[in-house]
Amino acid sequence: MMQNKYPQKPGIDFILKQAFFYWNKTLVFQLMFSIFYFGIFLTVVFAGDLKYNIIQQYMETGKYIKDGMEAYASQYTKMASTPDFQKFSLMIVGTMIFLYPLNIGFYQIFRKIDLKEKLELGDLLVGYNGLNFFKYIGYYIFWFFVYINTAQTIILGILWVLATLFVAPLMFFANKRIFEAISLTFKALRMYFLEILVCAIVALLFKYLGFMLFFIGGLFTFPFWNAMIYSLYKTVFSEKN
DSSP states (O other), rough: OOOOOOGGOOOOHHHHHHHHHHHHHHHHHHHHHHHHHHHHHHHHHHHHHHHHHHHHHHHHHHHGGGOHHHHHHHHHHHHHHSSSHHHHHHOOOOOOHHHGGGGGGHHHHHHHHHTOOOOOGGGGGGGGGGGHHHHHHHHHHHHHHHHHHHGGGGGHHHHHHHHHHTHHHHHHHHHHHHHHHHHHHHHHHHHHHHHHHHHHHHHHHHHHHHHHHHHGGGOOOOOHHHHHHHHHEEEEBSSSO
């Protein structure tokens, strides 16, 4: 149940420290996540490129930027309308859908840390166990379909990300259905909007900071988003009540 004792509401600094604590305690798992994620993702990208030669087409299309955004957009639209590009895009989206349950493993890992239980590498794959796999990829397909249709407006895309921030942990810990979890997330946003917004921005920046400062470091920071969501989830929801 959502906590409603406003005076006891933890501050942003506490939520951030808690997120970094979980991240720091699981650096090996963060690295394994990234190796697994990028290993599969890049394999599909290069395999698709061998078949459809998309990277070369991207490079050729990129040359039109010097002629202005209108010329570039026109050329990009032409490229995107080709059957090969669409097949390649489906391969990429399909891979992202397949890899999404990998994020769920961190909720199991962080909860085990709270319970002082022994962590195992198999915990990272809990999202692929049995029917869990279909439940989480079903949710991600729904999430991704809405996102690609709202992201073009930027504001709606950001709102969709915030409105679904707690859906996965609510599905995992409380066995909530998608729309019930979205409803609970909206309630959380009304009570904790500033905390959630600030922490989401920090998580997003840190997530990609490792790639910008030192590329290999990105393998450790890329999954940080999950630690922040869990820290926020613990702050906003109380399963004891």
